[in-house]
Amino acid sequence: MENLKVRAKNLSLFYGDNPALKNISLDIPEKRVSALIGPSGCGKSTFLRTLNRMNDLIDNVRIEGEVLVDGINIYDRNIDVVNLRKKIGMIFQKSNPFAKSVYDNIAFGPRINGITKKSQLDEIVEYSLRQAAIWDEVKGRLHNSALSLSGGQQQRLCIARTLAVNPEIILMDEPASALDPISTSKIEELIHELKQKYTIVIVTHNMQQAARTSDYTAFFYIGELVEVNRTEIIFSNPSKKQTEDYISGRFG
């Protein structure tokens, strides 16, 4: 039996009056990769963003149900969202490094947490970049602009930036959808490495990617969770017709 890190219970989300998520209950095991798949607009990204309360930024969103992280409901009134997000990092579809140097991008998180000592920052920067498997590529140009890196490097830089805050869970919203195959495979290798230490939830459009990288796969369709199981079972022997149709490419 897996140790459950995140448990969504009867979670519903509305944009105004339109339901985007309908009564979702999903458990995410610790130190595993869970993939969320489904056609566009099915709510998988929305679900991902409920896990670190990124949807708070959007006006007119209403959420029902609860999300337990380590047994604590993150939608409780006395939850500190800032500290929650330190614990739950997020990687976005489009890499979004700040228009600063590589070093300052990584050091941003530690700095806002009050770490100012140069030696300590240097250590964190190197450690994070090594973990994100990009150290060898950028160690010579730590003080160049992060925007001068290639797209794939920028995305790995963003992962390193997230790791620098020392999160427990990493949410990835289609992290490789804008990248070429070589960069994509690097990100996938990285995901494989990272799951030793972190709980990873990844949204992807690419079913091969879900099959390659994840331990568990959840299939979403129009705001509902259709099926969730071990990845090899979802891809070899799905129990629902809709899942089978989607993974065999009959729709979506």
Added chain:
Amino acid sequence: MLSRKGRGDKSGDSQVSFAGEKFRFSDWFAERFIKTVAFMSIAFVALIFIFVFREAFPVFRMDVKQKIGSVDLVQEKYGEEEVTPATANPVSGSAIKVSKPSSTLLSNIWMPVSDNPRYGLIPLFFGTLKVTIIALLFAAPIAILAAIYTSMFAKPWIREIIKPAIELLAGFPSVVIGFFALMVLATVFQDIFGYASRLNSFVGGFAMSLAAIPVIYTITEDALTAVPKTYIEASLGLGASRRQTAFNVVLPAAVPGIFAAVILGLGRIFGETMIALMATGNAALTSINPFESVRTLSATIGAEMAEVVFGDTHYSVLFLIGSLLFIFTFALNAISEFYFKNLVIRKYQSKK
């Protein structure tokens, strides 16, 4: 319905020929008309430019004919300074002394209407600079903080109230602001600070900041909201608070735009005439005390142009001041337009 049907049938049968350009008068006319109007507005600016410079130019060639005949002149005092015999030669009697008025331009005294006129621009420059600095010290922080608040912190409905309210202030006639400063602010500040001259650079500068705040606010707000939303998400996703995100991520990214905003606000203050005329006291002094009266460049033109003798040296000097103002505001706008805007564009478009 019938006629439409008939038309449809017809066009279905006949073939449309696109060989050879068809002359469409309305298109041709509209294009020419718009072009003419556009070029006219450019031409107007150029003509004003030429006119102002042409009127100013004689200052540098003009020899002023000064009558030094009267004996009273020698005894006459201008403030502290006594007219020295070197400039007013009593011996020559009714002789005519010829001196270059342009040589007094860099002097410390603005006294255009006297028997011994001096056109020192230094106190006017000094006054303008002083008022501008005071106004900017008020306007820039207030406007920038207001913009940060509305773009980063305010709830949507609060923003919907504050933003138009501040922008409405831009439409305030400056004479109204000047009147307010003259009647209300001057008294209030005098009660608070207890200074001697009721109208001074502090009152004027404060009133001008009211005129500059909407300019700086609007452009700063635009610059802040133009910062990519992905930056904000990245920062919040890393566990930064809203305040940390606003000051460590959004503000630095918007710095070029904010600079442009401040420079445009500077231009607004620099050229502001009516408030200066009504609230600064209009005494051409060079004191660094903010509670002393000053006379600004634009207020000088506003006050004296109506009284001046056409074609006189004084007249030309006022136009010289006008051309200087023209050059400064032009330079400021050019800097903000080309330099800073390019900087913003380069920053975000370099590599994705």
